[in-house]
Amino acid sequence: MSTNNTINLKNRPKGRPSLDDFDITTSEIPEVQEGELLLGAKYVSVDPYLRGRMSDAPSYVPPFELNKPIKSGVVAEVLESKNDAFAKGEFVVGELAWKEQQVVKGDGLMKVDPDQAALSAYLGVLGMTGLTAYHGLMEIGRPVKGETLIVSGAAGAVGSIVGQIGKTLGMQVVGIAGSDEKVEMLKSQFGFDEVINYKTTENMTEAIAEACPNGVDVYFDNVGGEISDAVLFNINKFSRTINCGAISVYNNTEAPKSMSVQPFLVKKSSLMQGFIVTDYADKNKEAIQQLSEWLQQEKLHYTETIKEGFKQIPQAFLDLFEGKNKGKMIVKL
């Protein structure tokens, strides 16, 4: 096989992305030069944050270029190697192009062991997703046993891990999710104490008050918008909000409006802080060690939504914005 499919960014989406914003091209695979290796993609991660990189507004990561491949977390097999650090047949994870096969130099790749955990886990609970949950909760949330943790986007990849870490640390854990099926899953599989279905709940402020009789000490926020407004009415003195994402407003073309948070923060001596997982890269090693330990102790469980086939990547990405995933959304090749 010497030709190869690539998914490129065709247009910068206005508002919600659509399939028209992507196109698939074929190209030759270049020869592997000294120091390089040829990778075959096995698992491709699609994540809400990629939406930001499709716009050219300044953000925490540079935007994707038009008519160039999109990149995300990928687990790949080494198909051929002229780089001493990697051998044929090994598996690696890293930020790679949406290509079936690609030749790279090997910078920034981490080897992963398929015997220690499923390969797809390195895109999730032992990868960026798990690290995002862990660093956000530990560094900003500063969780305390007995406190109440509420998680929005609880059935998402990060949210479900956050809730389980909270339970492992002895917190009261409440989730917010968008279907009865997700509610059931979070309670039965992931051990959440209470879960609120925001789509069928009329008064979220009251529902949160009921689910959190001692108020909210830590809020892990993946969504922003009206759900976060409702949480604000229930925060405790010295509470901490982790701003991990704001998926509910990512597709707004104008700066979205919400309730003013400032008066709540003043009244409650409360903290809100955003982050990106790379802010805490110096603590990744201890985090992965802790997450692996919990995984082996079966304190952490994870769910994946796996789509099959390279050409399904754009649709899998679009499905994120309709909440069609349970846990980490991954495309398997």
Next chain:
Amino acid sequence: MSTNNTINLKNRPKGRPSLDDFDITTSEIPEVQEGELLLGAKYVSVDPYLRGRMSDAPSYVPPFELNKPIKSGVVAEVLESKNDAFAKGEFVVGELAWKEQQVVKGDGLMKVDPDQAALSAYLGVLGMTGLTAYHGLMEIGRPVKGETLIVSGAAGAVGSIVGQIGKTLGMQVVGIAGSDEKVEMLKSQFGFDEVINYKTTENMTEAIAEACPNGVDVYFDNVGGEISDAVLFNINKFSRTINCGAISVYNNTEAPKSMSVQPFLVKKSSLMQGFIVTDYADKNKEAIQQLSEWLQQEKLHYTETIKEGFKQIPQAFLDLFEGKNKGKMIVKL
């Protein structure tokens, strides 16, 4: 003199308070019992946060009771004492009722020295105002030499001290204020590098970008609302916003709307945190020591707007919401 004026809360204000919400009653002064002392008010502090205590919504401090005296920071002279801890002729500061004279037990009073600083300073730069500026900036803002600090409500009591502390620490300091006179005062008397008059500026976002060419690292926010929205567009990665007050929305009867802050905090790994000065009471001693030292070194200057006469207290309070004060607003008896 055995009768005595008191200012009571007559109505809980709806929206902006008015003179009708207060009334003045006279009463006898009770006899001083063993352990008590009689105080004569000398300087009374009026502060925006008192507005919150006039509502009965839950807040960080309990609400004032209807038809009972309002309380705030007061410097008083000991007129008579049957308490060994205080002698006639000494001066004290504490939270006291809006009464010309009152009999108290002495709990929570701190003695002040009229030879070390003007008595009114103990309501301002060496009192709650100075401590609010100091603790907020140091504990939440974590200022670093060379960084850019922007202060809203810069000509207010807290704001003008915050800016001067920033300059003392080697920061680039930009203020936001509401009149050309205040702009001039902040530059010439308080050493602000740049000051923006928000009332005459059409595009605040651009004006802030111009005044802060390196972006905003620390934002000391006294106002909330649209001014804070404009600052958000200019925050740097890892910036810190101190939510000290939100005077622009205190009189709203409905939960006010502003731009969603969450996407900005996520993009910039940025922090916002509210506080009240008592959160850091364990650090008051070192703070007063540092503030006194800077005052003696003439690194801190302060402005007061002093009204005369007990019955002027309600009007002085109302004037705060029209920005009629420069620096700390105080009523002298």
